[in-house]
Amino acid sequence: MDSLQQLPNIGAVLADRLRRAGVDDAGELRRLGSGRAFEKIRPELPEDARTHTLLALEGALRGMRWTAIPQTERDTLVHRVLGCP
Structure with a gap:
């Protein structure tokens, strides 16, 4: 199991959001891809954090x-x- 926080750009807050959405490790993130993983956490993200995330x-x-x-x-x-355009 690869830790999410070992990946660039993923700190404690984003790792926690991913885990709560069922993305428990880096392997699962790779399997889903950025778009599908993002859709899992999108509802709890502030509007102004979506692009960056x-x-x-x-x-x-x-x-x-x-x-x-x-x-x-x-x-x-x-x-x-x-x-977005």
Whole structure:
């Protein structure tokens, strides 16, 4: 079992939210992908934290800080999952 908090971008608060939603470890996060994992925790996220949280999950899966994800890829992910332009 891989600890969620060993992944970049995932601190205690996000790890706790993921666990409460049934994402107990890094393997489960990888299996779900960032979009599906995000949808599991979306209802309890403040509106202004949604984009950052989605990108944090994607960065965690890539093994990098979310700010290192190329802007075009960030925009595509946000549009696909959140429906934002």
